Amino acid sequence: MIRLDGAGVRFGARWVFRGLDLSVKEGACLALLGPNGRGKTTLIRSLLGLQPLHEGGRAAPALIGYVPQAGNLPARYRVLDMVVMGRARSIGVFGAPGRDDYDAARSALTRVGLAALSERSFSVLSGGERQLVLVARAIATGAKTIVLDESSSALDLANQNHLLALIRDLTRDPAFTVIFSTHHPQHALHLADDVAMLMQGGILRGPVDTVLTEENLHKLYGVEVRRIPVPGGSDALVPMLDRLPTPGNTFR
């Protein structure tokens, strides 16, 4: 179980959220949806204990595998060493990684399909490759709770599919708890048990089929989205992007 109770975070005088309750049971998969700047990363960092709360409380497992956005990480390391960093907890502050740590890191790189890049410098990788290395790092921790922050944003369609398959693989193990934020409602539809939408003024949370409706998606993004049945597959969520609004301030 990982949870926030009555949690609030502010930057200066501006609250990103207040009085927020969110809990995810062991074995469940929760998708977080919300427009840019609504507070997904802040919420995720709060769940991880990286963002101090200004009110409320948090309870979480000691070990969590975190996949941050790949943007501003130190890049001077070898890919394999980036992944070995996920083993920090078992290595200890004054220890050096051992064979087990490198084995875990190599196996995680194989699982995300990047074994061939293990000797390269992280700095020369593409945005999508970096993102998958960070997924490998989270897997290598051995944590049973994995939290991913918009990990599919830099990935092409094949690698999005690959990442979704990896997450599905993790969620098949009832011991694994997965929380992921995404700008793709379709990914939530495919993978999550529950969705938490960061609406203006509060969180709307519930089972995917109840919450991921055309009406709620319109309220969330201000864009018309159609949920279309696909014969032989799950529904498709299609944004009506041809109905372009007058350019203006989209940050609400």
Ligand SMILES: Nc1ncnc2c1ncn2[C@@H]1O[C@H](COP(=O)(O)OP(=O)(O)OP(=O)(O)O)[C@@H](O)[C@H]1O
């Ligand atoms: N360290 C900080 N100092 C001041 N403001 C911050 C800080 N971190 C985040 N914010 C603000 O808090 C709000 C929520 O930011 P956050 O990154 O959590 O949003 P997000 O939903 O993850 O956005 P995106 O989808 O664009 O990544 C934004 O208005 C952001 O500018």
